[in-house]
Amino acid sequence: PNISEEEFARDYINHLEEIILYEGSESIAAILMESVTGTNGIIIPPNGYMQGVRALCDKYGIVMIADEVMSGFGRTGKWFAIEHWGVVPDIMTMAKGLTSAYAPLGAVAMKPEIAAAFDEQVFESGLTYTSHPISLAAAVANIQAMREDQxxxxxxxxxxxxxxxxxxxxxxxxxxxxxxxxxxxxxxxxxxxxxxxxxxxxxxxxxxxxxxxxxxxxxxxxxxxxxxxxxxxxxxxxxxxxxxxxxxxxxxxxxxxxxxxxxx
Ligand SMILES: Cc1ncc(COP(=O)(O)O)c(C=O)c1O
CATH class of the missing domain: 3.90.1150.10 (Aspartate Aminotransferase, domain 1)
Structure with a gap:
């Protein structure tokens, strides 16, 4: 109770590093987490935690994936929740608010160096309605309306x-x-x-x-x-x-x- 938020976050980060060392960093492709955990309790990470995870991912060559399906698109008062901590993930997932739920759509954003892998290799994935034009149009219109209406x-x-x-x-x-x-x-x-x-x-x-x-x-x-x-x-x-x-x-x-x- 008498420790600062930063000290609290450091404890968690030290624990995470211990797990990485125990498992062997070469066996960990990515760390995937919700920027703010949604359904399981609106768990807001203490200040320093996300920055600490970013630093660990950089140190051990692990891809950091932020799940912004619930927390993205303005829900937390920023376009993406992870922005609260000034962290840039390597990959980000999004859905729900992407179209304000007017049409079903999910998307994955990634850094150019990760996307470049798919210049050489085919990404084998597909759903019946992948990239459906109506959903994509809804996303474009939604983002525009969200910007215009602030x-x-x-x-x-x-x-x-x-x-x-x-x-x-x-x-x-x-x-x-x-x-x-x-x-x-x-x-x-x-x-x-x-x-x-x-x-x-x-x-x-x-x-x-x-x-x-x-x-x-x-x-x-x-x-x-x-x-x-x-x-x-x-x-x-x-x-x-x-x-x-x-x-x-x-x-x-x-x-x-x-x-x-x-x-x-
Ligand atoms: C935070 C979060 N991530 C992922 C998902 C799953 O998304 P999808 O159905 O697009 O796979 C959900 C769905 O509720 C979610 O809330």
Missing amino acids: VVEHAAGMGGVLRRMLTDLGESHPSVGEVRSIGLFGIIELVKDRKTKEPMAPWNGSSPEMAALRTYCLDNGLFLYTHWHTVLIVPPLIITEEQLREGMDVLDKALTITDKVANK
């Missing part, structure tokens, strides 16, 4: 608003164990006990309280993605402060359901 800048601004709202919810509800957010990518972890952090539902499972909270929200016009003991807060990037407040008001009431079984 959607990423808006998401960055609303990120601060969401952070304050989540902090307030945390302070007023005993069943809130922790809140985290970066841009418009947030999460509430619900617990039965703040001290022990006993989750409101088991890993990979649900509980009557989590089910009741979800039902209350749906009945009151708020669709939220709940997962195990967590509630993900991942609103459209164009959301206004007023709309966010409207949703948070429903959630504020819904949390009284989980508060009933939480130790004060």
Whole structure:
């Protein structure tokens, strides 16, 4: 608890280096990770971690792959989440926000030196709808609209608003164990006990309280993605402060359901 974020990150990096040495760097082609882990808990890396992974990849000749499928395209208040730490990966995967989900599309970006390998070798890959013109047109139009409407800048601004709202919810509800957010990518972890952090539902499972909270929200016009003991807060990037407040008001009431079984 008394160590800085940088020291914390260094501990993790030292651990990662130990694993690389143990496995043998020549046996590791790449390290692939989400820049900010999405569904599994909106896990925001401590400052220094991504820079440390980049340095380890450079040191041992390992390709660094950033999965930006969930965290990319403005979700965290930057075009790509990895930009928060000033890191350039060798390969980046993207999808969802690439077309604002108006059409299905995934893409992989890579550094020219990696792409050059495919000048000589055929990349054997293909899906029925690979490079479908309608999806590609949707991506181009989406990127243009996001730039014109300054959607990423808006998401960055609303990120601060969401952070304050989540902090307030945390302070007023005993069943809130922790809140985290970066841009418009947030999460509430619900617990039965703040001290022990006993989750409101088991890993990979649900509980009557989590089910009741979800039902209350749906009945009151708020669709939220709940997962195990967590509630993900991942609103459209164009959301206004007023709309966010409207949703948070429903959630504020819904949390009284989980508060009933939480130790004060
Ligand atoms: C972070 C992340 N990476 C990868 C995927 C899988 O993407 P695809 O279906 O394009 O393979 C998902 C899908 O939900 C995801 O959230």
